[in-house]
Amino acid sequence: MGLCDDLSHCKVALVIAVLMDLLGGVSLLMGVFASLKLNGEECGDILVYSGVLFIVASLAGWVLWYSGNIQGLPPKEELTHLNSTVDRLARRVSKKIFSHRRSNSSQSSRV
Structure with a gap:
């Protein structure tokens, strides 16, 4: 078979x-x-x-x-360390984009 x-x-x-x-x-x-x-x-x-x-x-x-x-999708236990690295990278990029937007919106409200 x-x-x-x-x-x-x-x-x-x-x-x-x-x-x-x-x-x-x-x-x-x-x-x-x-x-x-x-x-x-x-x-x-x-x-x-x-x-x-x-x-x-x-x-x-x-x-x-x-x-x-x-x-x-495979269970969380089967996921390798690569996925956690990708998750950390995605969170870091997301935080930078979010903080950049927040700082731009606060600067535009001051003007």
Whole structure:
């Protein structure tokens, strides 16, 4: 099962998305390249339109599969010291910006 470990969640959405893509691709290519006639009239355009609709509809399956496989944020214990360094840097920059705004607003109120 090592091959399918990355696909562990939402397998049904993945199968639906892949099948819709395959059906859409086959239908689209048959509509473009095959000379299909029904009662003497060309009917390839309906295959092209239905192929595009299948491919567009498969986007819903891909979105469901992708959103089902998004992992949450790691627990705070698993965060490394790099994150605390980034947090300290962000706080320092934020304090400087806030103090700069405060000093500018007090100077403008004096004038």
